[in-house]
């Protein structure tokens with residue numbers, strides 16, 4: 196079927212949007228856009244829609260590998276199979292099964308307390324019931340990227356000896372116009388029937404797309420369904436949501452969550468614990484550098500801390516250079532983002548550890564040797580050499 200000039204122009208525009216998102220590496224946004232195109236072109240360009248659908252499905256299969264597992268572990272109780280979108284066959288619910296063990300997330304005292312309360316209320320729901328009180332049925336986890344919101348949801352589920360089900364909002368929205376509400380209801384009903392811990396991850400994805408006029412009716416329906424569900428969620432299950440764009444979440448939806456857990460930037464103690472945890476078996480090798488690494492990564496999210504430390508371990512495992520040189524490079528890379536005061540604090544720490552000469556510390560941090568001596572006393576006779 197030949198395209199009219201208007202259609203051609205439309206396709207050009209869509210291609211450009213897709214390219215922009217793909218170039219930005221925003222994998223989830225690319226999937227959302229693809230899902231929208233599948234719906235948009237299904238009527239007029241079925242072949243194109245089928246190809247896009249195929250690409251979307253294969254991207255989901257890939258995403259479902261790795262950390263995500265299906266409910267096939269022997270210890271899993273017999274949950275009925277999760278629903279799929281009848282049209283695209285995308286699974287509407289994905290699963291994290293951490294019942295065999297998960298290291299607890301590293302959290303500030305106040306976030307830890309709130310997460311623990313949610314768990315304890317569940318574990319001791321009988322005592323609450325005796326007084327006619329129900330445990331918290333719904334909670335929204337808010338905070339910047341990479342601080343452990345999704346991980347905390349997994350932790351809550353694991354503590355309750357349940358898998359975490361994550362509603363794939365992309366799959367829900369990828370179906371034919373008008374069916375989205377039904378799909379969402381099917382998925383939510385399924386979660387309720389199984390008393391599941393259900394996470395609506397990145398719930399702002401729905402709100403964000405409200406700016407897209409062509410979808411507004413459908414998205415309103417979607418938000419309405421979720422509003423009703425949050426209100427009526429049974430105390431046997433637990434409904435969680437997460438977002439790093441609270442300003443995009445519909446205020447009416449926001450209000451309905453019984454608990455709001457506010458995650459902040461990670462505290463220094465958490466960064467240092469994370470550095471130790473992510474060093475794993477290499478901790479002994481890198482022990483003298485833990486404090487320096489922690490100060491350099493002080494402003495990074497724990498997910499970025501994990502990435503940096505894992506990259507360091509890879510390079511060390513492949514014998515690219517000795518541990519000290521690799522750490523020196525990592526510190527050097529991070530130095531640019533540190534303020535003068537942070538650099539000075541790091542220089543003093545390194546100097547006081549007595550393991551590095553002032554010359555090495557100065558080379559690395561850019562802080563003058565005189566200044567270092569003033570704060571940390573004389574240089575040790577022989578440093579371990581940062582190079």
Ligand SMILES: Nc1ncnc2c1ncn2[C@@H]1O[C@H](COP(=O)(O)OP(=O)(O)OP(=O)(O)O)[C@@H](O)[C@H]1O
Nearest residue numbers: 300301339340341342343344345346439497498501
């Ligand atoms: N508080 C934490 N404790 C331990 N590890 C963490 C923590 N935060 C992040 N990580 C590490 O980073 C990874 C990604 O974190 P997670 O997916 O929970 O972040 P998020 O807050 O959900 O981010 P986003 O808003 O981008 O979805 C985790 O799997 C974990 O390895």
Ligand SMILES: [Mg+2]
Nearest residue numbers: 344345396437
């Ligand atoms: Mg997350």
